[in-house]
Amino acid sequence: MGWFHRRGWRDLIIGLPYLWLVVFFLLPFAIVIAMSVATKTPTAPPFSFGGAQPWVNIETYHRLISEPLYLRAFLISIVNAAGTTLFCLLLGYPMALALTRVSRSARNILLMLVILPFWTSFLLRVYAWMGLMGKSSWFNAGLTEVWNWLVPVSWAVKSLPMMHSNFAVVLVMVYTYLPFMILPLYASLERLDPTLDEAALDLGSRPWQVFLDVTLPQSMPGIIAGGLLVFIPAAGELVIPSLVGDASTPMIGRVISDQFSQARDWPMASAVAVALLALMVGPTMLYSHYQARAEGAK
Amino acid sequence: MADFLRIEGVSKSFGPFQAVRDVTLSVEQGEIFSLLGGSGCGKTTLLRMLAGFEEPTSGRIFLDGHDMAGVPPWSRPVHMMFQNYALFPHMTLEANIGYGLRHDPLSKAQRAERVREMLDLVQLTPMAGRKPHQISGGQKQRVALARALARQPKLLLLDEPLAALDKKLREHTQFELMSIQARTGVTFIVVTHDQEEAMTLSDRIAVMDCGQVQQVGSPTEIYEYPINRFVASFIGSITSFEAEVLARENGTMRLNVPDFGAEITTRDGNFAAGAKVTLALRPEKLLISKDRPLGNAVQGVVKDLAYFGKDSLYRITLASGASVQAHAVNQRRGTEAQRVADWDDQVWLSFDPSAAIVLGA
Numbered sequence: 001m002g003w004f005h006r007r008g009w010r011d012l013i014i015g016l017p018y019l020w021l022v023v024f025f026l027l028p029f030a031i032v033i034a035m036s037v038a039t040k041t042p043t044a045p046p047f048s049f050g051g052a053q054p055w056v057n058i059e060t061y062h063r064l065i066s067e068p069l070y071l072r073a074f075l076i077s078i079v080n081a082a083g084t085t086l087f088c089l090l091l092g093y094p095m096a097l098a099l100t101r102v103s104r105s106a107r108n109i110l111l112m113l114v115i116l117p118f119w120t121s122f123l124l125r126v127y128a129w130m131g132l133m134g135k136s137s138w139f140n141a142g143l144t145e146v147w148n149w150l151v152p153v154s155w156a157v158k159s160l161p162m163m164h165s166n167f168a169v170v171l172v173m174v175y176t177y178l179p180f181m182i183l184p185l186y187a188s189l190e191r192l193d194p195t196l197d198e199a200a201l202d203l204g205s206r207p208w209q210v211f212l213d214v215t216l217p218q219s220m221p222g223i224i225a226g227g228l229l230v231f232i233p234a235a236g237e238l239v240i241p242s243l244v245g246d247a248s249t250p251m252i253g254r255v256i257s258d259q260f261s262q263a264r265d266w267p268m269a270s271a272v273a274v275a276l277l278a279l280m281v282g283p284t285m286l287y288s289h290y291q292a293r294a295e296g297a298k
Numbered sequence: 299m300a301d302f303l304r305i306e307g308v309s310k311s312f313g314p315f316q317a318v319r320d321v322t323l324s325v326e327q328g329e330i331f332s333l334l335g336g337s338g339c340g341k342t343t344l345l346r347m348l349a350g351f352e353e354p355t356s357g358r359i360f361l362d363g364h365d366m367a368g369v370p371p372w373s374r375p376v377h378m379m380f381q382n383y384a385l386f387p388h389m390t391l392e393a394n395i396g397y398g399l400r401h402d403p404l405s406k407a408q409r410a411e412r413v414r415e416m417l418d419l420v421q422l423t424p425m426a427g428r429k430p431h432q433i434s435g436g437q438k439q440r441v442a443l444a445r446a447l448a449r450q451p452k453l454l455l456l457d458e459p460l461a462a463l464d465k466k467l468r469e470h471t472q473f474e475l476m477s478i479q480a481r482t483g484v485t486f487i488v489v490t491h492d493q494e495e496a497m498t499l500s501d502r503i504a505v506m507d508c509g510q511v512q513q514v515g516s517p518t519e520i521y522e523y524p525i526n527r528f529v530a531s532f533i534g535s536i537t538s539f540e541a542e543v544l545a546r547e548n549g550t551m552r553l554n555v556p557d558f559g560a561e562i563t564t565r566d567g568n569f570a571a572g573a574k575v576t577l578a579l580r581p582e583k584l585l586i587s588k589d590r591p592l593g594n595a596v597q598g599v600v601k602d603l604a605y606f607g608k609d610s611l612y613r614i615t616l617a618s619g620a621s622v623q624a625h626a627v628n629q630r631r632g633t634e635a636q637r638v639a640d641w642d643d644q645v646w647l648s649f650d651p652s653a654a655i656v657l658g659a
Binding site: 204206218 | 349350351370371372373376377378380382384385386387388397398400401402445446449
């Protein structure tokens, strides 16, 4: 290990990931921040600094706050992402818990099944969902049957208008991000000591009380990790709302993309991106804080 | 029905494997009863059946007159102290001890009072607000004990209670356990593989092997009057020899021991003349001397000697090549030259007729 501790080597090896971060994250992000305070011009590239406007032009941020389009998009994104996170948690928790309770061989197969969808192109899977949700699919027909059976006759429909709705967006996002919830949950549940469950049963708690008192509190780090892994990409999701979403309820990723490529308002696209990042930093910091505290407790 | 805990013909199978075979035991109220045996002997499975984590394949368990069949763990007046203590890591010691009390119809104040009593009992009051990872192993053991005792169980199950502690702490904790048992009067069932632990803690011991109870008795009975070779060799150490019963007369037996090349006398046993038996001798029951003593004696050469200070262990090889262990207390103070025997000395080993254990072959 002597070579590692020679000054140059160690600094180089520790420095490499930092260098990577600086070149491919911090620098581009600095450019985005700079663009967000530039002024939109009909030139190429479509922005400039200074000119008739001040060097640092905060007019874009002003518009971002005052124009309801942006606020609404942020709100829709957060609601959709929060809904996606909630459904992923409700679906993923029992799955992760079941993974820890089955035999080792069954567990490996089931874990494989959780990861298996990643082997197919993401776009292909979204297209498959579009097919399923379309008016002529067996999936839609089946759900329509159920719907018509459940609701009064006056509400009956020929087929459910699933495509191009917020419902479709959340459904496909839940499908896409579910593994990101299951895996961290499984990792934290798998570490729990099963004799703790027995101890709680032994002390008079029924199985559901054991879950609430022992399992749930101890899996909090997994819930938070899974929640962030789903919430953050879901809030900025572009492809899914573009393909299955409704143009009248745009999510923030769609707004960034539209501002950038169609309106050619690069400063606005950048400002929205900066605001989105600022919004995401909050929960991440919270997570780091929680994790640091949990580490300190060990 | 007078027995406090009665285990009646209980068996437990896991697939083709029979972990516990037809165990029948009864335990009195207020007893410290140990299940002693090596790993895989079925003692832990039996304990888990008492706790309600496993249901017997056949047989029944009665606690204080109630049949425990089908009673889930959370409804049994039986609490367990787990081998790894199983303290809830996310709760303070206070919350750990009070956990089970939430299921009792107590007011908040009564509950707090009970937790305080338990903290007092195990002398951990100043640590009430700490979390399990902030305390030592011995303290964890005491919290686990307090938690299991808080609801005043009829039966306390202790799974290898001292196994995770270091030697010094074990001795101390052992006496503490006994004193807490005496003060609370709760019946203790202790599972252990450590014969010394079982001997000092228990009122009675059940020695188990291969899922079956081999012998039940007080520590003295088990040690001095083992009923078979397994019990004799599991508890303490023995040297055993093949022997044949020659005759029975006046409450004694004459045995021929080929390894001794001599006949010996023992107390009468339930064997007919001509029966093949095993003669088992405990090291501390053998006397070493330079001159031939009267009675049972055999000559040998000291091949090995371990000096422990208070006593010494000798390994003596007989003329037949068999090797015998003998323990001698170093009663007199002296130098190496002054001890009973030294390497390569010719010595006589002798023993009282009542000291020899005669078992079926």
